[in-house]
Amino acid sequence: MTLDLFEPDAPSLEPLEPGAMVLRRFACRHETALLAAVQGVIEQAPLRFLVTPGGFRMSVAMTNCGALGWVSDRTGYRYDAIDPDSGRRWPRMPDAFLLLAAEAAAAAGFEGFVPDACLVNRYAPGTRLSLHQDRNERDFGQPIVSVSLGLPAVFLFGGAQRDDKARRVPLAHGDVVVWGGPARLRFHGVLPVKEGEHPLLGGCRLNLTFRRAG
Numbered sequence: 001m002t003l004d005l006f007e008p009d010a011p012s013l014e015p016l017e018p019g020a021m022v023l024r025r026f027a028c029r030h031e032t033a034l035l036a037a038v039q040g041v042i043e044q045a046p047l048r049f050l051v052t053p054g055g056f057r058m059s060v061a062m063t064n065c066g067a068l069g070w071v072s073d074r075t076g077y078r079y080d081a082i083d084p085d086s087g088r089r090w091p092r093m094p095d096a097f098l099l100l101a102a103e104a105a106a107a108a109g110f111e112g113f114v115p116d117a118c119l120v121n122r123y124a125p126g127t128r129l130s131l132h133q134d135r136n137e138r139d140f141g142q143p144i145v146s147v148s149l150g151l152p153a154v155f156l157f158g159g160a161q162r163d164d165k166a167r168r169v170p171l172a173h174g175d176v177v178v179w180g181g182p183a184r185l186r187f188h189g190v191l192p193v194k195e196g197e198h199p200l201l202g203g204c205r206l207n208l209t210f211r212r213a214g
């Protein structure tokens with residue numbers, strides 16, 4: 001057993017509020033497997049810019065893996081078993097993803113989390129995600145597990161209403177945010193990502209969001 005003192009990269013838990021927690025550096029020890037798995041997903045289902053129901057092209061590039069994928073188009077937001085770009089099923093969820101998501105959820109107090117959807121978001125510098133709730137999933141008893149890789153970003157963690165004041169939570173490579181229970185329907189978003197160069201990912205931030213959607 002080594003003391004944290006001698007392990008600057010050891011994960012640490014940072015409660016945000018009831019039901020929500022930041023697991024600092026939690027994904028770091030999985031980073032090689034995660035990045036290889038992301039690459040495999042993107043080869044089968046390339047990142048693309050979705051259109052909002054209002055007709056705007058999103059600035060964050062997205063794709064999915066798992067039984068269900070989150071999609072947006074002029075008709076609305078939904079989960080779909082089929083990638084609309086290819087007409088095929090989304091790539092299967094890599095084992096490294098399933099393992100990390102379950103471990104992170106359990107560390108935050110949500111045992112038995114088995115995601116069936118993973119949204120992959122790629123942020124170029126200058127891109128952001130405006131405040132929203134994750135509410136297309138069937139069972140709000142299941143948490144959201146959100147993994148940050150690459151460039152840092154400021155995560156906004158708001159309240160139950162869109163105009164409630166949002167906390168600014170700096171997130172770095174390997175940090176995982178889990179929210180569920182009383183925090184499950186919180187508004188959240190990401191401030192514009194700053195220019196930078198990450199040793200593994202170069203000039204971008206990747207986010208993996210795991211959900212039990214169906």
Ligand code: SIN
Pocket residue numbers: 119121129146148155188189190207209
């Ligand atoms: C999301 O809300 O889907 C993504 C959040 C993030 O990129 O940290």
Ligand code: FE2
Pocket residue numbers: 132133134188
């Ligand atoms: Fe979200």
